Amino acid sequence: MSRIGGFVLVMFIAITTTAVVTFLPYINELDRRRDAVGHGSLVANLDIGPIEYADSGAGIPLLSIHGAGGGFDQGLALAADLVGGGFRVIAPSRFGYLRTPAPRDPSPVAQGDAHAALLSKLNVRKAVVVGVSAGARSAVELALRHPDKVAALILIVPALYPPSSPVSINVSLGNRFAFWAVNAGGDFAWWATENTAPSILIRFVGVRPALVAATPQAERDRVMSFLKSVEPLSLRLPGINIDSIPKQYELPLNEITAPTMIISARDDLFNTLPAAELAADNIPGAELVVYDTGGHLLVGQVQQVRKAVRTFLARKGLIP
Template sequence: MSSTALLLATSVAVTALVSVAFLLYKNELGRACDAAGRGSLVANTDAGPIEYAQKGGAGIPLISIHGAGGGFDQGLANAAELVDEGFRIISPSRFGYLRTPVPRDASPAAQADAHAALLSHLNISHAIVLGVSAGARSAVELALRHPNRVTALVLISPGTFSPTSPVSVDASRGSKFTLWLVNHGADFAWWTLEKIAPSVLIRFVGVRPELVSASPKVEQDRVMNVVRAIEPLSLRFSGINIDSSPDLRELPLGKIAAPTLIISARDDGFNTLPAADFAASKIRNAKLIIYDTGGHLLVGHQEAVRTAVRSFLAAAGSAAYDLQPKSD
């Protein structure tokens, strides 16, 4: 075969391969978009339109506040991992995620007011508050700005304020490139990395890839489910941009009266341990659990975390769950 014919054959093969990959991507992206558009409602609250979903209508109210790259779907998944069926889960999409628009003021304080407005819209006077990662910022603000609404506060890998060592994105070249993709809503690039270089995305979500590869398959699957759940980026990157440039400042955490549980890991790729330490030192009677390993997703500790959260809520329960309805 001549060099020209070989070059032509190679070009045809590459083109065919790219075409098949793109068709597969479009099919999977379509399914992701469909999934992100199902199972939620948009409430017209005093704070503007807020997308949300509910699960377990007769249980104890728990508002699940998702982290970066999330939406109502991530909030539901977070709650499902941690609590049993005895809870009424309310899971909002924060500002810029899925069908919740970005208001003029997208600060954690404004987001907390939006959480309270959603609870009012649903005629819920008070609830347990679960804040994960960047969702811990508005969870803390909710406990400060609307204390009578918060019966207990759970902060997992909290992306909150630290005076000594701020929360940050992994500084590796791969993570910087991935952040660029995220900020540009690059759905195809994210999907491609998931297929050919998942370790880049695993590191981007705050976990050491070698920790995941050494973990049981159930944990590997859980981490990759988190990675896949960020798709489609194009419906989430406005919120990710807000979370990537947080306006974090010291808050009067000593005023938080709700029973509080805080959990983090020393090797969290987003460096949430200093923030967790600081919050626990300021919030009265806060309980702090620290794992030596696990990364941002607390890999290898899911059963221990689940047990800790359920035991904490049970201990806080008799006082918290029997509260009479109160206004702010």
């Protein structure tokens, strides 16, 4: 073998080894995530179409409606973190997420109707409804269209419609890359960024990376767990696309009759505070809780959020 041929062979072996060493952990992690979302849920066949959901725990029913990039698994985690135990948590995968297909009409109105149909299918007369981020849209529609189903409404960093200061995300270079990964259904791109440059994804989900870096390890682990919960990205892409181009419009929030609590943070990079303030001003009797820091994931505020939510529900006679 010539010297050049030997060099090419060595380079080929080195590149192949590097690719295998890099790719195997990704394949293993993706398999674990696919396996995780393949268990722990059921599918209800409703007139509106099939809806995936998890049904966990015992107590007063609580409908946990996830945000963009989520699914039933994220709904369960959000309920555990932000509300705590003692509830029967029903966590649907919204339209386009995991095993819930995207219907012809994926609007928040149709999603609100799907939530009501799921509760009826499960013989749940009334539930505490928690809508997080983009999940707040269908939570509000549920409260407006099916008020008899909502014992209390809790909107957390709500991605609702404020006419003068819309919910948005800045178009930094890192966010443009993250948008590309999402739009490509890029499982590997998301995983690689999560493992090599997590600050890009932390900012993409609405939190300043410096805030996360300054928190205790347990809170940093929670943020990383949230980033991992977006995997497999490809199984959530149809839902992300639905959430990314909502037909935002002003809602008759003054017609909501359920006891309501709204929570946001001043430094939420998605700018949900104006929407939260507008909702609190218009929903009769709504209580507004605003944290100075925390970002879109309410980093460093989870215990305070849980305490505020449980105190609110206790006053309404809805705490287990």
